[in-house]
Amino acid sequence: MQRPQELRNLFRLPLPRSFQLGSFPLRSHLRWILIRIVIKTFCGLTNTSIQSLERNKVASRFEVFALRLPPRIQPFDLYEAILKTNFRFKQNDIVIVSSKFVSISEGAVVQIDKIRVSHKAKVTAKKFQMDEKLTELVLREADQVYGGIPGFLLCKKNGMLCPNAGIDKSNIPRGYAVLYPHLPFESADKLRLNFINNNRLKLFVVISDSRLMPGRLGTTGIAIAVSGFKPVIDHRGEQDLFGNILRVTMRAVADGLASVGVALMGEGRESTPVVVVRGFEVNEEDRKMNWQDLAIDPLEDIYIRSFKSK
């Protein structure tokens, strides 16, 4: 019965006679079931929180849910679609939505066949062994193109480093491509305001995308927009465990959350473009934000500057 001895030690109570339900002779382990029941139900405690009460060693705890939504290709209302899951959101939940799902909801989908290819796109496509029409689309959508490797152009889009300007041909019918969301911060704010106005729910929103990290195999998540909380915690000037002043430490909370989202969203047939994080503490921020709250100019970055400094 889940270590009655430990529970007994924890509460250090001799069993009062009242737990014996009048004169009905309960055996010892049955009494402990009853105490467990009383604790769990009337204090509203789950197994886990009993554990943490017992031990007081769990400093913090959060939960993550992946919501299944039907695949879409036509524009739709993002808020309504999420509501239709009937998931019971709670105050301070963090809603992570895949950027592709946001793009599709806003109709940022292009039929590739219909694109006319420029001379520049032909040259670039040849150089990097890419599809000409996709290359044309990338050149049109990118704010800047830094270079490429076979199959990919490394671009800047909305202030962020972004392979192929965020254009993606997977999880959309053949012959179509999904663009980067047009104004991701506005989309995040709109979703958040819908929850506040219609459900009186103060949620936080992250729009997530997946990216390669330098030198790594496989993609992790980055936040391309947030609403309602500070995406980066600046620890500079704080003290560490030994009283040293922390110098350069900023924590990319929104990217961490996006990684949680991307880890559950999958890339293939899972169809779980919305992930909810519950119990993770963020710092509220009501101000309207933009890409500079998440990113630095790519050319001021340690990786790129290091390779240029040789």
Add this chain to the structure above:
Amino acid sequence: MQRPQELRNLFRLPLPRSFQLGSFPLRSHLRWILIRIVIKTFCGLTNTSIQSLERNKVASRFEVFALRLPPRIQPFDLYEAILKTNFRFKQNDIVIVSSKFVSISEGAVVQIDKIRVSHKAKVTAKKFQMDEKLTELVLREADQVYGGIPGFLLCKKNGMLCPNAGIDKSNIPRGYAVLYPHLPFESADKLRLNFINNNRLKLFVVISDSRLMPGRLGTTGIAIAVSGFKPVIDHRGEQDLFGNILRVTMRAVADGLASVGVALMGEGRESTPVVVVRGFEVNEEDRKMNWQDLAIDPLEDIYIRSFKSK
């Protein structure tokens, strides 16, 4: 009473007379308390899983716990230290340990004052405005140095891109520096085997570090070693929602988990170097792994090659 009507609908059961505890007349809401007790205790369901039963829209779900451990500076047994938290691990839990905590446990701590500075370190320190002794240490520890920006050298260490060769002066008494773990995959395997041999618990282990991503503000997590599961899921050749074959998609599961860990671990005074992820599905892998399971040679990477291709 947490919506008895919905619970009633869920289980669609008329109240049997036996729930009335013999002839003792329980009021309606008390009966529902009792049913709740029975459901929660004997079926082991938490509030959340009741929700998901009701709705069947949550595709997957996991929980994350941050464990508080006392700060250390002397070598210690990592497994014993984690056991001392008395956290109740379950089968298939994923244990994420900060690389710094691993390093300290293995005595990879250096007194900076005692380092003799070479001529090369002096020149490099001046060029990148760094402390001479730290520079010397970085040059000794790095497998390769690619370049730098003021305050940092971008190095390769154990096959991975690593600012300052992973050497860190925070969360350790002034005058000391923590090195990168000597053999992180061995450390991860050892921790996992300890749990198997001593507790019959098949856990998975990630050793996490924090890194900047190109162009981003703030750090997220990367896995510098794993034990027991495939760190990268290769989706190439699988089909997406519309039957397109996925071409280049590999998912860095271990990096995603490390990001979850780093998001909770904090950087300052939190002292939570161990994070447990419960309920997240990984692909088991018993083979001994190395850095090539997590990383590619930095010079084959899209970012670095793109900037060189200009």
